[in-house]
């Protein structure tokens with residue numbers, strides 16, 4: 001019985017779960033955009049919810065033998081099992097509004113959408129395929145930043161993904177970055193900020209440093225709405241805020257414009 | 264777990280010997296040369312005893328040593344006619360990053376580095392080497408000047424990280440770093456990086472990759488500060504030691520992953536015990552690296568740079 005109902009973390013209303021699901025995981029009361037899985041995202045965007053998954057044979061390796069309160073290998077195994085995914089990103093090819101495109105969706109449920117070797121490799125491979133096919137790339141970010149358990153191997157994925165995106169740019173292939181809640185740390189400080197356009201879902205937390213780190217550094221409370229999509233828009237960091245229900249038509253229009261392809 | 268010795272305790276004997284050397288150098292003692300040489304070999308012996316017990320935390324302490332040479336010290340010793348260029352032409356000048364042109368062995372180069380302060384006042388003025396977006400944008404401006412005139416770029420990495428502040432976020436800290444990464448990857452001139460102290464995460468990487476990355480033996484380069492990692496993963500500041508060990512931040516580890524191309528040896532006791540020898544060691548390796556990439560056709564240079572960054576990462580296909 002109880003799991004038919006849920007509380008919205010934003011407006012605190014008790015809501016009927018099915019109403020949220022029918023509304024693309026957006027709160028029917030306050031319009032807060034809940035996190036959705038990479039697969040839900042891809043189904044929502046690709047025509048008929050159909051797409052070809054790429055490089056899902058890539059798996060993380062515990063190169064540093066990292067053990068915090070739990071071994072990294074155990075964390076990977078748990079996350080693989082819980083999400084049914086091999087890593088924190090799903091890269092795919094399909095069409096959106098009839099336009100062939102690569103869409104890469106990040107999975108927050110997999111270790112907080114953290115970027116490590118596999119995520120960087122999958123982004124680079126997708127970009128290289130797109131370069132070969134001459135097809136646009138869309139990345140939907142939803143990530144807490146670089147994964148600590150792979151140390152500097154993770155950090156270098158910032159440079160690797162940015163380098164792959166720079167190559168798309170040189171070939172005049174459009175790259176669109178969509179930022180969902182949350183997109184922080186090295187993810188924002190690399191591919192997520194490098195779109196020909198960057199667009200965000202409403203009220204998403206987007207920033208470089210996490211709010212808690214900033215509060216501890218400056219020893220002040222942060223202003224309301226700090227590091228939210230609306231704040232980024234007014235500070236000139238993103239091109240627009242797009243509600244989930246409008247995201248697909250928005251992307252189709254944007255792609256047509258970049259590709260110089262009127263109806 | 265028993266707490267390992269602090270580096271400041273470990274190095275006491277060496278500091279005492281170093282004080283004797285400095286005092287002797289001031290005198291007119293006739294056999295001071297021999298006596299200094301004898302003291303130096305004592306430092307060497309003492310250092311050989313200490314090195315095997317150095318923990319990663321000790322390395323972090325050496326890299327953050329208040330006497331460690333900073334960017335401007337290297338610039339003063341290695342380059343001539345340094346002309347500092349201020350400001351990002353957008354908002355401000357960031358004293359946490361210095362940048363400009365200088366001569367290096369008879370050619371113009373662009374030099375860019377994080378800068379920490381030596382005194383309390385200077386530390387605050389330099390924001391402890393933590394750059395704001397305008398620092399990264401100033402670095403970018405100088406890199407683009409270098410590209411325009413065909414000068415090689417040399418960057419010196421020494422920062423706890425990019426500054427986490429309200430203004431930094433308002434002015435796009437993330438965008439500034441991201442844009443630098445993208446630009447560096449296709450900059451049509453050689454870029455050599457030297458990690459001289461703290462390689463602090465994205466704040467280090469924002470000017471910290473290129474055609475060749477050299478790293479001083481006792482510096483570190485990390486995805487996050489060990490303190491930050493301890494707080495997040497262990498939820499315990501005291502887990503600093505475990506975090507430091509786990510993160511794989513030492514030069515030898517990074518060399519093994521191909522993230523660093525060459526380790527520059529430090530003199531016995533660390534860079535701060537004999538800065539001049541440190542500068543000489545950096546000079547030698549920097550010159551070798553530069554010669555390797557100078558004059559290389561641009562297409563080849565960029566192709567190799569992409570391949571170098573492209574292969575970083577460890578994963579399996581199954």
Ligand SMILES: [Zn+2]
Nearest residue numbers: 008011027030
């Ligand atoms: Zn709500």
